[in-house]
Amino acid sequence: MRRFILYSRIGYTGPFKGSLLDAGRLDTVYQCILTSLFVSHGIRRDVEFHAFLYGKPNPPLHLIVDGRTLHDIRIDENTWKETLNKVLSGGTHPGVSICKEGIEVYAKSLNEYYILNEKGEDIKNVNFKDPSFFVGDHVGLPKKFEDALSKNGAKKISIGNERYLAASTIDITNYILDEKGII
Numbered sequence: 001m002r003r004f005i006l007y008s009r010i011g012y013t014g015p016f017k018g019s020l021l022d023a024g025r026l027d028t029v030y031q032c033i034l035t036s037l038f039v040s041h042g043i044r045r046d047v048e049f050h051a052f053l054y055g056k057p058n059p060p061l062h063l064i065v066d067g068r069t070l071h072d073i074r075i076d077e078n079t080w081k082e083t084l085n086k087v088l089s090g091g092t093h094p095g096v097s098i099c100k101e102g103i104e105v106y107a108k109s110l111n112e113y114y115i116l117n118e119k120g121e122d123i124k125n126v127n128f129k130d131p132s133f134f135v136g137d138h139v140g141l142p143k144k145f146e147d148a149l150s151k152n153g154a155k156k157i158s159i160g161n162e163r164y165l166a167a168s169t170i171d172i173t174n175y176i177l178d179e180k181g182i183i
């Protein structure tokens with residue numbers, strides 16, 4: 001099972017009316033959901049996507065999109081705006097859930113985890129078994145949290161010297177793991 005974990009420092013934690021962009025950059029969350037979980041005409045059933053939302057009005061919230069149970073969903077922005085609004089309003093959707101939890105608590109439940117960072121070790125040289133990947137939002141991971149992960153043994157790994165969008169980073173990581181045959 002692959003896990004992608006996005007730290008969204010301003011992602012809204014309640015229902016919203018405007019665009020995903022104006023809801024604390026939930027557009028980044030939406031884009032990361034697409035690249036984590038969708039392939040052409042299919043869903044990656046072996047991937048979980050997690051976003052920790054630290055925006056107003058009720059932070060933190062833990063959003064989970066589980067490829068094993070995700071159904072009745074399209075890939076367009078409007079569909080995801082509706083779906084995110086639904087779960088942020090207390091509603092449900094198959095494979096999409098929300099709970100009240102911070103990222104530090106969740107990190108403690110993981111065994112094998114990595115920080116995606118352009119200054120890390122080349123991802124191609126790393127042997128993965130059951131990996132979880134922490135990804136920063138448009139600003140990057142908070143230094144304090146990144147340092148705490150490193151102190152607990154998380155390795156920084158890189159997909160190259162360029163600084164990519166969070167969603168592109170996930171897409172490229174999925175591709176490299178596909179090539180390596182890691183589930």
Ligand SMILES: C[S@@+](CC[C@H](N)C(=O)[O-])C[C@H]1O[C@@H](n2cnc3c(N)ncnc32)[C@H](O)[C@@H]1O
Nearest residue numbers: 116117118135136139140158159160163164166
């Ligand atoms: C848009 S980047 C963040 C850029 C931000 N301005 C910064 O200084 O961190 C979003 C996230 O994508 C990941 N990322 C971007 N480029 C990467 C690379 N070459 N290798 C690994 N991860 C990368 C990192 O997790 C980063 O926090």
